[in-house]
């Protein structure tokens with residue numbers, strides 16, 4: 292298994308607007324998973340690439356955003372409010388994406404690669 296660095300840093304300049312999304316390789320319970328870092332009104336968010344419907348990856352092409360900037364799942368067309376991570380349309384309405392903890396340090400998002408406890412959105 293390829294090891295990942297303990298932290299990953301994403302320059303804030305790589306997330307200039309609501310159409311930008313960056314894939315972040317992560318580890319969860321010794322498995323490689325992905326996160327998606329993006330901008331939102333209140334700052335930034337990193338969502339785990341796992342749909343609350345069946346736990347499927349959100350996207351086949353690495354860009355789980357629709358034309359309005361909301362997050363989508365390509366499996367069964369769920370749509371999630373990018374600001375809250377809550378599904379507002381589709382088979383998992385009312386359920387939320389899982390947020391990956393991070394901190395903003397200087398001009399970068401700093402994300403611990405090993406995610407011990409991702410937070411489900413409220």
Ligand code: FES
Pocket residue numbers: 342343344345346347364365366367368369381382383
């Ligand atoms: S797995 Fe995402 S909508 Fe069904």
